[in-house]
Amino acid sequence: MDSDAPDRAPRTGRQRARVVGVTVVCLLAGILFGTSAALARQDRDGSPTDLVELIQQRDQQVQELAEQADGIGDEVAALRAEWASSRTGRILQQTDELAAGVGLARVSGPAVSVTLDDAGYTLATIPEGYSVDDVVVHQQDLQGVINALWAGGAEAVMVMDQRIVSTSSVQCVGATLYLQGRVYSPPYTVTAVGDPEEMLAALDADPVVTTYRAWADAVGLVYAVEELGETELPAFAGTSRPQHARVIREG
Template identity: 30%
Template sequence: MKVNGKHVVLSFVCLVLGFIISYSYQLTQEEDNKGTDKQWERDYSIRETLIKTEERTLELQQELQKKQEEVSLIEEELAEGEQLLFNLVEDVEKLRMYTGKVKVQGRGVEVTLSDASYVPSQENVNNYIVHESHVFNVMNELFISGAAAVAINGQRITKNSYIICNGPVITIDGNQFPAPFVISAIGDPEVLIPALNILGGVKDQLVADNITVKMIEKETIILEPVIQ
């Protein structure tokens, strides 16, 4: 069997071509493996970063919630402090009002006590005029019924006030006033007037003592402070 040069060359070419194809395939496989390893490393790194980010986000959320709770507690304490301060200021204003230190204004009632217009002959005139006990009864009933401030003929009544009867006049804190006696009280008229009108109460007693009683509701009563 003869082997000519062409066959040898062709065989050699085929051998070289086969070697090249085999080498290229192996090289490609190695590159693919390397690429797969790098991709896996990138994916792993991204997952690790994502996990760490989520953990940090959770920590920050928990820290934020804690701070918000602290802020809420501080706001509650401030609100309680403001309410306490408001209550103290309100109490001080009430005390100043009760002691007659400040001018007050509001709705209320006006009760006028007048001597009897007619005194029968042979009767004691003292039984037909207003005495300090009558004024006291009206004033006390008004305070008991919730009056915030009371004045008699414009004279503000305080815890230190005194009332003395001197015949046809009464003396309030050293100032004399003749009848009629106008007792002004700041408070709820729907409470004060019924309290005076209760059956057998203050008004009935005054009428029984021959005192003329007039009561009116006032939308605005202004009581000046006590002059020291």
């Protein structure tokens, strides 16, 4: 028994080495077979196996998405057309059309400007028999020009650099003009877009403007009218909401 022990130990080590080697080979073979099977499944699923196929696949996807986008665009256009024909759409369209008339949109067209200015006298040079009030532009003079232009069919009116709307108030404080929170000194310029011939005729026929022109000739006030041609007036920049209201009770 003891004499056989030295020979039996080396044989056991070799056997273990052979077992480990076989195990490693089996593992490698399993990995190889598993990888091959996975690649085979990808091929069966239609997944790209090289760069050319990948590019072709992505190009097909882009074409499909583009067709979907075109279809969605057609649906949006149809919905917009349906909305425009609806009651809400018609109301909003009418609102846009009225915006220019109420001063909330820019207006372009042939224009006329009227400039009013003081006579330029000092206290020492005022002609005898006249006072300071006789040689300066008053609120009613400026308002008369504005009203005459509206009467002449003006589509839009601007005083100095501000658009006039229904809530605008032209006020003269001393020798200055107070308009929509800003103060201006003469000369005052009124610009109106509309039919020049009709507006000029309305200015000539207005009694307030006629009186001012007579005073201008007598004491040297400035009254200058000019046709401007194509002109753009800006939209009203302030708020159009009324700030005050009064309840009127009937009966």
